[in-house]
Amino acid sequence: MNTQVKILGLATLGSAVSAVPVMAQSIDEQVNAVFASSTGWFVNLIFSSFPGTSFPWIVGWLVVAATIFTIYFGFIQFRAFGHAIALVKGDYSDPDDAGEVSHFQALATALSGTVGLGNIAGVAVAIGIGGPGATFWLILAGLLGMASKFTECTLGVKYRNEYPDGTVSGGPMYYLTKGFEERGLPMGKILAVLFSIFCILGAFGGGNMFQANQAHAQITNVVGDYPGWITGIVFAVIVFSVIVGGLKSIASVTEKIVPFMGILYVVTALIILLMNYDRIGWAFGEIFDGAFTNTGIAGGAVGALIQGFKRAAFSNEAGVGSAAIAHSAVRTKEPITEGFVSLLEPLIDTVIICTMTALVIIITGQLVVDAETGRYLLDEGASTIQTVDGNKGVALTSAAFSASFGGFQYVLAVAVILFAFSTMISWSYYGLKAWTFLFGEGQTTELVFKLLFCVFIVIGAAASLGPVIDFSDAAIFSMAIVNIIGLYLLMPIVKRELNSYMARLDSGEIRKFA
């Protein structure tokens, strides 16, 4: 089986058939070495710590921002929660606008871009390094992130570009330019260009390579080991046929299956939790202990916090600016309504789905505890916690689920591939919007981006997890640097919109149709 796949893959490449057995593995190694050495400096810059601590400044940057937005908008995530649900249900939708994109559709599409490997593999990475305590910080970051999402999505809709043919383009690059101009602030254009560059890197990194990498990990987990570039090429061909070949049916089928896969995943997790109901109290105990005390993991409680915050941001993308691109395509009379709807995303993505993954991993006892001290045992490198079968990333989640449901690894493999695929398609869209902002709209420039995007799928699948995850994180977080500067300077505009909307809601000028 293994040799067959190799020969097939090589024939596709049209490479020489000599030295078949050694060559395939060495391609992966070469890709990995070149990739790790060429991106290392960028990763180090983004993840450098505050002087004298081991706390990465970028994590602080995101959390401080989310906290400031939460306070500035008076705990909007709780205050507007009921109204957000009513909007999604369609209570405030004018029936005469039927046929336009509904709030539900906007939310579902934005979610399918964020619900993905971050929820399955990312959480496993966080728990594998930070222990159960990381879950606490993950949930907290998810709750705070709701306010960041609210802010950026409102601005995304407010400052989008509408074209005569009825299509729209929006996102941080547009509110950074137009919003800054309106407030008479300098540097808007420069920030917009910076954001676009980072967004393209993010599309290649977390939106692409990480997905390809973990999809490959999941497949090998089920069918056995084979070189990553083969998975990469298969994925690249499918993505190519959708984004270049215009095979829209694949994308739209994925878009319809992904929500059901998400529901299936959560329901399965719930069943596993119910089967182990006697350990739920213990699991939450572990989560609280690990969040505030040193349970033996690398970096102690601070290590747990860093992992939790990092993976939450990576999963729900609050403050990153990608959701602002997704939501801005929706037509609505009130930009702020998209903000309300979008604040549900971190809740569903992080507080619900990520927590499910974490609880299943903890409850099924995947992490190895020292029987005498009760502290977690570390691997040789002393950075990750030992797991029962030495699993990491998506393989850890897979092992946790299969421990209760034999054969669930096959379901999970399908889910992972679909999630990876839908996230890739979403990020190819975000990346393309940034690319056309920089280079203008046109068939040739768009084609260049799309081809590059496909090349990175192969690199991502071939490289090993460490360098890929580092680069993916760095690229996504660098988007947040620029985006959040913009959010700080433009948040008074959101406040004005919020006050005006709330006043009209109270006075009955905005009322329910249903």
Add this chain to the structure above:
Amino acid sequence: MTGKIVVGYDASPSAKRALDFALDAALANGSGLIVAHVLEWSPYTFLTKEEIEERHARRNMELARAEEAILKPAVTGLGAKGVTVETVSRFGNIAEVLAKIARDQKAEQIIVGRTGHSGLTSRLFGSVAGSLAQAAPVAVTIVP
């Protein structure tokens, strides 16, 4: 003229019979006719990012096409027979939208064709005629 009659129309043979029936009723009562075409649309489906981006343009295109290709051919010549005819095209759930038009326009009745749904699909999803019978604010005539 005493009132208005809403007739659901989708260019199917059954809808044509309903329109003929409605025309006779309108002439007999001296009512006005509202010929309505509803494009089935649910706000709870899943769309891709491209579909969302193109949605507004597509919606306008689909409405224009409904007006041009379905409603216009149906009502041409009706005015000459001495009835006032309006056309409406909307998106939404067919039965709900027809009921809403009747309510908004203060129509006296709704006339629809009994479209030939097979037993199974109408059992699962319900037919337009069946839902209207349940939900309409005014009298409903179902034309076989």
